[in-house]
Amino acid sequence: MLRQLTGLFRVQSQESLIKQYTQDLARITSQIHQLDMSLKQKDVGKSKWHKRCYIHGSGLLALFNAVLYVQLADKHFIIASLVVSLIVFLALKWGIDKWYEFFTQRTLRKVERLRAQHQEKLEALKQKTHFYSTNSLIKRFSSGQHQEEDAMTLMDEEMKSKYEELTKLKRELADFQKQGNSQESQVQRDKWFDKVLDIISGGDVKLESQLKPVICGNCKRHAGSYTVSGMRLQYVCPLCNWRYDSDKSDRKDVEKGIERGVDKVVEEKPSLIDSAAVPSDSKNTVVDNVQSQPRLMPK
Known part of the structure; x- marks a missing residue:
């Protein structure tokens, strides 16, 4: 009793936590796999029953109507028998579809519940192991050519250089407006637009x-x-x-x-x-x- 009470307040280690979630996720994924296989088997069984219905059912109905045609001479009764046979055939096919649709929908609902449970387990594991914080730190401090630089510092330097380039282009544009529409200023404007495109494209071109x-x-x-x-x-x-x-x-x-x-x-x-x-x-x-x-x- 005392051991159980102390276990409630004891902090669970990372190793035991990962082991527990590994077992839970393995169990859930195994159940999802089994249900997927069951759905495939249901599709195969449905196609087999349709094939039997088409072959054996149509054969039996044709034999039944042939016997009635030989035994009875009333044409109205024979026509009614053909109509009833067609209705029975369609009803049998509809019954097979509804039967497999019922079990398929029930299996799909189980799969959806298991997938939702699987996602909840993953999110809980990420929260308990601080996955998002750790991942963001790893990405931040593994940037650069040798993956040893701070991404925030690199971004600040890049933004600063882009701001300086845009400020320089702004001053050049003001100078062009003062020069007027001379031929030399037109050539400089073309070069200025090339610089703008170079900055927009990232400076790689x-x-x-x-x-x-x-x-x-x-x-x-x-x-x-x-x-x-x-x-x-x-x-x-x-x-x-x-x-x-x-x-x-x-x-x-x-x-x-x-x-x-x-x-x-x-x-x-x-x-x-x-x-x-x-x-x-x-x-x-x-x-x-x-x-x-x-x-x-x-x-």
């Missing part, structure tokens, strides 16, 4: 290292088109109608021209080109080529 300006091999001008290094390039210069296809030409020559022109890009638009750079006879041809052919077609 480095557009400046991937995109390279396309320099015409004939007139050595940049018309605002860019290409991705290593990708196929089909290009038609809108200034002099020079054509290039990386599958038909030597790509190394063009890439050398691209690398030489990265720091010496001439930011010009076709509408602002000096009339001396493009002859007056070829202006209409250049405009038609610009409207009819794409400037950059990467695949």
Whole structure:
């Protein structure tokens, strides 16, 4: 008696607690497995009884109606017998369905109760073993490259760096608004939007290292088109109608021209080109080529 009273106030050890819940959960899962197997057996039995009903039942009813047709000469009685046979056949099939449906629903209710009990046991085990607190601490202090850093510190540093980048972009936007709509400010705005996309995407996409300006091999001008290094390039210069296809030409020559022109890009638009750079006879041809052919077609 005294041992039982002291057991009520004694703190249960973690090992005994886990052992107890292991036994309870194993028992519940075993019962759920048995009920699932019982449901499968009920489905097999139902299909067998349907098969017997179709084969043996229809055969017996056909034999019964054949005997009545030979013994009796009244056609009305034979028709009534056929109708009654059909009703009996349908009633037998309905009875089989209802019988198995009753036992199936009862088994499903047992399975639902056991699954709810299983979930309650798991939640109680997590609460008693402080699973959520332990798991959150493990995830917090096992971050970083070597899983030895604090996730909160890393998040604070990341938020601080993002805030500084957004503040810098805000100042640049204010400077653009003061500059007006000049051609140089438009180019800076395009770069500013690239930076915004880079920050939104997480900073993993480095557009400046991937995109390279396309320099015409004939007139050595940049018309605002860019290409991705290593990708196929089909290009038609809108200034002099020079054509290039990386599958038909030597790509190394063009890439050398691209690398030489990265720091010496001439930011010009076709509408602002000096009339001396493009002859007056070829202006209409250049405009038609610009409207009819794409400037950059990467695949």
